Amino acid sequence: MDRLNLISWNVRGLGGRHCCKVRSVFRRQLRKSLIGRIDVLLIQEHHLNEQRIQKYGNLLPGQWKQFWVAATRDNSLKAGLCIAISDIWWSAFSHYGVLACGRGHYIILQIGLKKWGLLNIYAPNHARDRTTLWKSIMPQLPAVEHWAIAGDFNMLEDAGDRLGGTFQPLFGSELYKWECLIFSLGLMDLWHVSSFERMQDSLAYSRSDRKQSHTNLSRLDRFYADKFLWDKGGSIGILPSFSFSDHAPLRLVIVLQEHYKNSTFRILNHVFVIQDCAAIVHNIWNKYDYSYDYALSSVQKAISET
Numbered sequence: 001m002d003r004l005n006l007i008s009w010n011v012r013g014l015g016g017r018h019c020c021k022v023r024s025v026f027r028r029q030l031r032k033s034l035i036g037r038i039d040v041l042l043i044q045e046h047h048l049n050e051q052r053i054q055k056y057g058n059l060l061p062g063q064w065k066q067f068w069v070a071a072t073r074d075n076s077l078k079a080g081l082c083i084a085i086s087d088i089w090w091s092a093f094s095h096y097g098v099l100a101c102g103r104g105h106y107i108i109l110q111i112g113l114k115k116w117g118l119l120n121i122y123a124p125n126h127a128r129d130r131t132t133l134w135k136s137i138m139p140q141l142p143a144v145e146h147w148a149i150a151g152d153f154n155m156l157e158d159a160g161d162r163l164g165g166t167f168q169p170l171f172g173s174e175l176y177k178w179e180c181l182i183f184s185l186g187l188m189d190l191w192h193v194s195s196f197e198r199m200q201d202s203l204a205y206s207r208s209d210r211k212q213s214h215t216n217l218s219r220l221d222r223f224y225a226d227k228f229l230w231d232k233g234g235s236i237g238i239l240p241s242f243s244f245s246d247h248a249p250l251r252l253v254i255v256l257q258e259h260y261k262n263s264t265f266r267i268l269n270h271v272f273v274i275q276d277c278a279a280i281v282h283n284i285w286n287k288y289d290y291s292y293d294y295a296l297s298s299v300q301k302a303i304s305e306t
Contacts, residue, residue, distance in 0.1 A: 001092075003106050003253055003256060004089075004259035005037055005284060006150065007250070008106070008150040008187070008219060008221060009044070010043075011044070013047040014173065017148070019231060026059070027059075039088065039089050041060065041083075041084040042083055042151065045152065045169040046081070047071045047080055049070050054274045058084075060084070062086065065093060068201070069098055073156040081151075092111055093108075094108040094109060101136060104121045105121060108142065108144055114146060115188070118149075119150070120151050121150070130155060134174065134181045138184055148224060148225035149185075150289045153203050153222055155168075156168070157189070161219040163218070165209070182224070185226040189223070189225060190229070190252065191236060195231070196233070197230070197236075203248055206221035207248070208246050219238075223250065229254060235253045
């Protein structure tokens with residue numbers, strides 16, 4: 001398992017009463033668009049209730065662990081979420097949870113010595129409701145070393161993420177609560193991280209809003225992750241859109257096998273004779289074992305200052 005392949009897609013409904021028919025369309029179109037395997041599939045807005053989910057079965061051919069949040073209608077429509085994990089990653093699966101609001105759910109994967117959290121989000125359309133969501137997330141997440149968030153955020157951070165129509169920037173309470181969430185988890189939009197190459201033929205926008213006289217395009221669907229994943233790198237791209245959704249799938253490939261895997265670095269024996277220095281080196285190396293360059297520079301600095 002040298003790579004982790006993820007797909008995030010707002011499917012805008014998987015069929016309702018015709019769910020079995022739409023399932024076959026979904027499978028054909030997703031297979032047609034992808035080269036290689038899918039390890040984790042994150043779905044937003046499937047519109048299936050509990051009864052329809054029981055009939056739907058696997059999202060794709062093969063063996064999957066699937067975690068559904070059913071679509072419900074109470075004070076507001078919660079259009080449903082799903083995370084599916086392919087069989088080759090079952091051994092890494094550790095834990096599953098759902099946010100109380102029904103707008104997000106997550107899985108925890110044990111990869112090596114680290115636990116990764118992956119949160120799948122379908123954010124509300126209105127700023128006030130999104131503000132409540134951003135505020136509620138942190139207290140509900142378990143304490144793990146690293147987090148990534150994917151999904152349909154229904155808001156834009158940058159004017160460059162929209163073509164046509166009016167760009168509405170974040171402001172006020174929503175901006176504050178969003179930045180508190182992002183900074184608390186140390187997250188960054190991987191679309192703008194240089195270690196993730198843009199896939200060939202990737203689209204620039206994930207959502208097409210067709211009007212009578214024009215089409216507005218926007219990048220509502222995103223992957224955020226912390227420095228742990230920035231260091232690993234990989235590729236990211238928005239795949240060609242399909243007929244039954246106005247959103248295009250977002251694909252992320254994370255390289256897990258480090259290029260320095262067989263590298264060695266010798267720390268002189270006299271360093272370990274000094275008790276305080278030995279403890280510092282040991283702690284740094286364990287803390288930053290996912291980033292060889294950073295660990296090495298931190299160890300060297302610690303040794304020089306001791």
